[in-house]
Amino acid sequence: LRQARDRLQIELDQRQRREGEIRRLNQELTLRASELAAANKELESFTYSVSHDLRAPLRHLVGFSELLRKHASSSLDEKGQKYVETIFDAGKRMGSLIDDLLTFSRIGRTESRMATVDLQGLITEAIAEVKQQTNGRDIHWEVGAFPACHGDRSLLKLVMLNLLSNAVKFSSLRKPARIEVGALEGSATSVEIYVKDNGVGFDMEYAGKLFGVFQRLHRTDEFEGTGIGLATVQRIAQRHGGSVRAEGAVDRGATFYVSLPREK
Ligand SMILES: Nc1ncnc2c1ncn2[C@@H]1O[C@H](COP(=O)(O)OP(=O)(O)OP(=O)(O)O)[C@@H](O)[C@H]1O
Ligand SMILES: [Mg+2]
Structure with missing residues (x-):
């Protein structure tokens, strides 16, 4: 004992x-x-x-x-x-x-204001805004269906505007340009949105660099910009507990993915 x-x-x-x-x-x-x-x-x-x-x-x-x-x-x-x-x-x-x-x-x-965000409405709005600057361009848009997610609406709008305006900009030499916006299954807790274009693309070797502040793979005299767009996209995604990734090949277009938390 x-x-x-x-x-x-x-x-x-x-x-x-x-x-x-x-x-x-x-x-x-x-x-x-x-x-x-x-x-x-x-x-x-x-x-x-x-x-x-x-x-x-x-x-x-x-x-x-x-x-x-x-x-x-x-x-x-x-x-x-x-x-x-x-x-x-x-x-x-x-x-x-x-x-x-x-x-x-x-x-x-x-401060971010988190709430349920109707991605369908948000993306429709963002596309309409971007389309206002594409007069004279021949662009075929293909837009899928999107679930709701959890986030800050105005920040997520900024994400979409940046990705869409990049797709429009870097496909400016294509006739017609093709831009596809859609959602992937993601996981039980996240949704993944993508924006795909058939533009100039980029070398995958530098894919990690794209999201840095002022990092650009194209010259300003070819495509204008300062190189802050994707850094903004990444920062917003990370603030939501999400992530970003890019796929592309030189002259074969690019696809950008953003994963965000699902609606709670
Ligand atoms: N859809 C795309 N196709 C090919 N390259 C892209 C695409 N989107 C971004 N890139 C590359 O990534 C770089 C960074 O993109 P980002 O949006 O940060 O900057 P930007 O569009 O050049 O300027 P800004 O967004 O500040 O006006 C671009 O300069 C370009 O080299
Ligand atoms: Mg940009």
Whole structure:
């Protein structure tokens, strides 16, 4: 009996030690999580203030190069005029990069409003908006059926607008262009939406890069843009606990997938 009691005591001690250890690890984890949240917040506000502060000197640069172009162009030779033009264009471009960065950092800063989202309605709306900028283009649209999901409607609209406008942009050389928007089964807890086009595509070797801020695989003189669209898509998907992936081949079109939580 005594032996049994001793064994029980040892087990009890061990259990208490383990529980203490778990409590300690839990506390450590909570601490780490709040440290991470704080660091994230700091990074967000850093991005925000840097972009914000860069705007003022940039306004001068663009403003004065414009003045130079207007008032002093007669005293500049052709080369000089070209230089001023280049300064002006580069300043403008930097301005739109900064604006994009600000918009991007805002996504991380604002509270999301999660609710049931009627994806069918949202996607119909987004397609109608994108179609307004496709006058004169020959595009065959194929649009599937979509279930409801759980998310922030305005952020998810941004996701769709970005993917659809990419599909339209990178298929601009095709006659006709084909764009397919649909939903895959996903899993018990997620739905997967895809946007597929028959445009210029991309090399799969760089597929991971596409979602980085300002990362582009095509030159600005071929297809304009700053390279913030897919970074925005990824950030929003991740905020929803979802993910993104891309498939493509050079000259054979591209497909972008976003998985989102199902309706609760
Ligand atoms: N549908 C697509 N087909 C081929 N390449 C694509 C497609 N969508 C995106 N890409 C590639 O991924 C890059 C990043 O896309 P992203 O949407 O972030 O930038 P962007 O469209 O160039 O500019 P922005 O969206 O900021 O106007 C693009 O520059 C292009 O090289
Ligand atoms: Mg884009």
